[in-house]
Every structure is written in C-alpha cells, then in structure tokens.
Amino acid sequence: MTEIARQARQAAATLARTPRPVKDRLLLDIAAEIRRQAGLILEANNRDVAVAEQKGMPPTMLNRLRMKTQNIDSLAAGLQEVAALPDPAGEITSMWERPNGLTVGKMRIPLGVIGIIYEARPNVTVDAAALCLKSGNAVILKGGSEALESNLALGNIVQEVLRRHDLPQAAVQVIAERDRAAVGFLLQLDEYIDLIIPRGGVELIRAVVGQSRIPVIKHYQGVCHIYVDAEVDETEALRICLNAKTQRPEVCNALETLLVHEARASSFLPLVASELAAAGVTLRGCERTRKILPAMEPASEDDWFREYLDLILAVRVVDDMDQAMKHIEKYGSLHTEAILTKSYANARRFLREVNSSTVLVNASTRFSDGFELGLGAEIGISTTKLHAFGPMGLNELTTTKFIVYGNGQVRT
C-alpha cells in the first residue's frame, strides 16, 4: 500500500507538469477505449453482480452496481465533457504590486495525490479519475469490494491509455484489495496522500475521519430547509416546495424541513399539504401546523434533525424570519437552505446571515449541485468549512501557491 502511495506521489509530479492538450487527449482516448472495450467491462460487471446477488445485496445497491450499455455511453460522454472544461492548473487567481516593486500573484496548482473511498458504484471510478487527471492530480481509488472486478476492468483501461501517452500508470490506481483494513492503512500515509474524499453514508465518513491522518472532505448530511416568508408569491412557493421535496427525494439537496411564517400559515399550509400529499409525501407537523391541519402526523424533536431521503417532510410554523434562522442554526446540517420571499430586506439578510454551504432566494434547494451551479463538474459536496464548502468542482482539486516576480529585492 505504501508503494502504491509512493508511486502516486511520483506520478503526481509528472501530471502537475503535463500541459492541458495532453491531458485532454488522454481523457478523450480513455472515452474511446471504454466504448471499444464495453463488452469486457460489462462482463466484469456481470461477475460482480452475480456474486452480489448470491450474497443478497439489496435491490437499490444492486441497481447502483449494475452497468448497462447506456452506462458505458454516459461514462464516455462524461470524460468528453471533462476534457472540454477549462484546466484549473496554472490559472492566476489574482496579482498585485508591492511598494518595493515586487509583483505577487497566486497561481492554482494541483493538490497532488487524492484518495477516493467509495461504495460499490463503478461509475465513480471513471468520474473521479477524469476530474483528478484533468486537474493534474494522481488518484488512488478504493471502491466497495462488491464492485472490484468492474473497477479493475475500468482501471486497466485507464492505465493502458496512460501508458500509450507516456504518462505514469500510477496516476490512476485501483486498490485490488477487498479487505477494509487496506483503507485504515491508506489513511495513515499523509506523507504521500494530500486529500481523502469519502463518498458514502455518514458512518463511512465518520469512520474515515476517526482514522485519518490525511485531511478529509466531509459530507455528513443534507437537512435542507425552505423558509416561506410572510410576503411571498404562493403559487411560485408551491412549485418550488414541490420540486425541492419530490423531484428526487433520495438525494442530499432534497427538502427535509419546511418553515412557514405564521402570517402565511393558514393560507399556504393547506395548499402545500394537499399538493404534497397528492405527490405521495407524508407530512409531520409542529403543534401550530396541526392546529390548521389536525389530520397531520405530529413531528417530534427528533424529526427536526432528520435527513429523511424519502417522501416525508417536517413542517413548522415560525413567528418570523429570526425564528426560522434560529431553527436552521440549531437543527441544520450546513448543507442548503432557501428563503422564498418578495421582501428585498429579508432576502438580503437571509443570504448574509445563514451560513450554510448553499443559500438560495426564490429557487429550489435541488440547485445545490456542482453542475447546476455552473462548476462544470462535481467531485463531491463538503458540509464542513475547511478547504471547500458546498459542491466541489475542479478548482477544489487545486490549491494556490504564491509567485513573486522581483528585480533584486532584499529585506531590510
């Protein structure tokens, strides 16, 4: 494992010097090779699926593991999209003059070696490799052991194309170990690995944080809120709430708690409750909500902390925006919150004072996503504040160094 990490570190030095056209051609060739070797990939995947079925893997997990011809197409298309994105490495983000004549700038450079720890989802193998390569980073991939054959088939293709381009194969390495202990060992190698991105449930992330000497991007939970203000366009609010809750209830940027200003409660709550119920959503309300809608299930204290990831919604009537913001501060997960309002002052204050990673005015929480926000890609979402906060694109796979142009300056 140390040898894998050591070689990744060496490969990273080469990648950091590799110019954009070479990286882009590499990605396009990987796309072509994945299409060409689709049969081989699907065979490997079939072996994984067969074993997983025997072992009784639940259907939702099996669905994520199973690859079809259209998955191969979308992997290849994804590589082509990443090739078309701008290269973050080498970008000068700012530059200024000092009184002594020094010109000081900040230049983006790759982080170095990135470790991705994920579940049995073979598409992550290719997506993560593409983003790391594009930004000039080497990557070590440790996916769920149930997908090992699929991951190795994909990893071999990537390494084959790397070799063809005279780039080090260690730039992309799939850990061929089924053992979970391999992860624990990997997480000690802070001399060689710069960042760990775990992609999976809260338990996985907590376990990684507990063991790691390497910095970890944490995506804990998405307990996302919408606050419906006193002055609001109810038709628009209704459409946004429905979209945020029901368009894809199983993902982290779906709505989990609806907060409604008391001045709107009697008119808006019956409206939204009936539409949500028609869409199959179960509502759990606070006492004030249930005074208006007595048939609704009661929400317990625990409900305010819940990330349902399901067609369930907690609803609370609040006195005003201050109480809404206090609720978010106490129960929220720093992921995504939205205010729906006609009030300029309230929109401005909510945006300024709510410090979650994405804060929206008059739009669905579902936009908290790297592609939707315009990052061009998404390697993950961070719900803690260090290095990156919120959806992460290619820039978040870089750091900046200071560059200084002098003409003989010394310090006095």
Added chain:
Amino acid sequence: MTEIARQARQAAATLARTPRPVKDRLLLDIAAEIRRQAGLILEANNRDVAVAEQKGMPPTMLNRLRMKTQNIDSLAAGLQEVAALPDPAGEITSMWERPNGLTVGKMRIPLGVIGIIYEARPNVTVDAAALCLKSGNAVILKGGSEALESNLALGNIVQEVLRRHDLPQAAVQVIAERDRAAVGFLLQLDEYIDLIIPRGGVELIRAVVGQSRIPVIKHYQGVCHIYVDAEVDETEALRICLNAKTQRPEVCNALETLLVHEARASSFLPLVASELAAAGVTLRGCERTRKILPAMEPASEDDWFREYLDLILAVRVVDDMDQAMKHIEKYGSLHTEAILTKSYANARRFLREVNSSTVLVNASTRFSDGFELGLGAEIGISTTKLHAFGPMGLNELTTTKFIVYGNGQVRT
C-alpha cells in the same frame, strides 16, 4: 473543556453577524485597554518569568516569554493595524449567471471557531485574537503553560472589552489549564471547533496531527532553496543570497541550501563563500563545490534535508535547472524557493513547475511572509496544501458559501 467549545460555537454565530464598524471599535478599545492596564500585564508576566527562571528555562525561550513596555506598545499597535484592514467576511469573490437565469456567487464567511495551540509567547495571544475577531471567528487559545499568568491577564482584558461592547465573552477564551492533556481533549471536539492552528516546532505539529479529529494547519519546516542560474547578475545574486541567509537565520524563510549552475560555480562560489564566511556563516559543500573550495566542510546526504535555522548553509553545484528542480522536489519542504536568473524562459518555467508555497524570481526568500507579500497580517504559514498553502492572512480564516439569486427556478 466541552463547555468552553460549546460557548465558543455560540459566540461565533454572533460574531459572524457583527458588522465591521463594531469589530473595528472593539479592536481599538482592546488596544487602549492594553495600554491602560500595561502595569497589570507586566506584573503577571513578571510572575511567569520568575517561575520560568527558577525552573531553568533556556535564555532564548525566556526572551520570548518576557514582556517589556515596548512589547505592550507593539501589541496595541498591532491591534490598531488589524482594525484598519478590510473585513474579509461578506466579500463576494465571484459571481456569474446561469442559463436558467440564476445568479450564483461565492461569499466569504468566517470559519467559526478556531483553536490556536502555541508556546510560551504572550504576544500570540493578542495577535491571534485580533485576527480571529476581525474575520468574525471565535478563538480558543491554549498557550504554553509557562506563560499562563500573562495570557490570562491579556485574555481578561479582551473579555472585559467584549462585555463592554455587548459581545459574547466566549468569543476569546484562554484555556486556564496547565495540563497538556487538555489539548488532547480539545482536539476531539470537531463538533464545535472548525480549525486548529498550532504554532510551534515540528514535534508539536506532528503530535497535534496525530491526535486531532479537527483539521490542522501544518507548518512543518522551511528548507528553503535558492537556485543561481547560468545567466545571472552575480552582484545582485550575491546580495540576495547574503540577505536570505543572514538577515534572520533563525526563521523559517531563511535560506538553507544554495544550488549553483555549474557554469557559474567557478566564478560565483568563491565570491559568495567569502562574503558569507565574513558574515559568520559556515558552509557545507557537495564534492563539486569542494573541488573549487577545498577548505569547505563536506555536506552529507543528511544536510540536504536540514532546516538549520542557524548560520550554516549547504551548497551544491548542479548540472542545470532540471537537476536543481529535482533536488528541490526530493529534499525540499514545500516552503519557499527562489531562482536568480536573467533568462526569461527559465524564470517562467521555474515559477510554473516548482510547486512550493512561495516561489520567487530574483528576490530574497525572506519575502515569504504575510506582511511582505501584502496580506496585511499573518496568522501562520501552511506547508501543506489543504485550505491554505503558504503565508495565511485574514482571508485564510474564512471559507466561501454559494449564494443564489433566483426568481422561481425549479429543477427539471
């Protein structure tokens, strides 16, 4: 300890909402109060110094512990300087439109709660508090136990002024514990503390990283290099090398290894060696250096890794810039490197390909410093790449959130 961290978290929420004028007045009042209570501070410091002397603290450490009237003045002046700096919180670093009409921006917000772990240097107590308050963060200060009385005296003044401004006293807390175990406990509280900045030697930092569940800014070493290229202004190069090595040899941005292109070795090495020797520097050379200057001590493999922090310099003759860059990659610490050259192409390539936190052309390594680079302040220097790389100013005590202005957008 948990209670301290919990209160800091609450105070951070208030500070994040506190507008710049209030924060600036607070800092100016702390400055005034420190001047007014100078007698009290110096008395507390005298008690610390007396105990430390009895226990046989080495003179260099005693010097850092001991405060004089001029130290009080410079603490107060430092607070005034920080008050005059721009407030990073609330700054919009970029903004763009999406095809669906959403306007997306990134806004700087405070990190939240910052823990500073440092040695027996009372000035850090005030400097760190000033930068954290200015950027809207709460801070927990754990200084060396030998400075506890001084730190508590300073902390009490800050809290007194916070109270006077109706701000939570928990915004700045000095840990009154002399026990090192308190640190270990603090480092587990990732629910409340966002970032740990240790300021001290490599051992302190490694110990903190080993224990911490909270992200840590790491400042390992400054093995700084100057590479003297084939085409160079020797007079200028001489002045820069002397400055980088001798102006303050005990600090992390001082020169530790000099690399000289072989085409320059026979002319430049005797020149620089004699001037450095006259300034009291001991030189340790590679074999090729010692062919030109046989009286020089030999450098061992170990010397290339050394951060001397002293009037000692390792010297190596290299075939060309490639070999110089390979040397830096192998032995360097990612802190600061400079090239001295007249070649446009080499300057450009060195700046692009050397990925240390500060890379300079034709200037002294001593400029790798928050004030000198124009950050207005310095809370530390990071030699690893996550969150911050190189000297850290107020911006590095913030993160960015996404803000999104919509007019009814939903995802389809």
